Amino acid sequence: MATKAVQAVEAATSAVTRTIEAPLFKKRLGTKQVFLPNFVITMIRNPKLPPTFASFIVPLKLNKLDLKDYLWNAYGVPVVGVRSYIQLQKLRQDKPGALRISPRKWFRPRSIKKMTVEMERPFVWPEEPTGDALEKWDNTMYKAANEDKSEQEESYRPDSRERPNTKDRVAMKEQAKQFLAGEEKWKSTPKLEEWIDVGEPEEVETDLDIEPTNPGR
Known part of the structure; x- marks a missing residue:
């Protein structure tokens, strides 16, 4: 009976404490009403952070009190x-969205502002989708586009040559293995077809006067 009484007292005390603290906590925050926000706040998955911490990417103009x-x-x-x-971005060639990358024209993207908050209650991320679940978001096409973009940027570097x-080295190595294993036979390059005469030769432009290149000689 004593244990139940103690638990009831603790529950009532915690309820009263939450009722008192909530208005005080809310009173310290801003009261400006924003009905059509024009900013984006992105929550980042960071497994290194404890459950009571969360990381966000916020606009540069957003401050700690706003978040x-x-x-x-x-x-x-x-x-x-x-x-x-504030995280400074790396230099890249040309501006983002350019139809054709201009080599040796450097551009630094806008810096990224990140905020890490400490919460009273922990937050646990859901499990990451893997395998076939990622195909709902065209994961294969996304990876292929990133690889193609990286190869294109590397080809415009000054030391690319x-x-x-x-890729060529790997392809030649695999082809050599197939030749040695007998899976593929060597085929020489076919000869080009010789010129075939279709009639008697005919001289054209016989009445054309050509001026000598060196008239003084």
């Missing part, structure tokens, strides 16, 4: 602390 207010009013998530930093062609 804290956003998480509380939109999702009811109380935030204990926020840390932010000095680097070995890995």
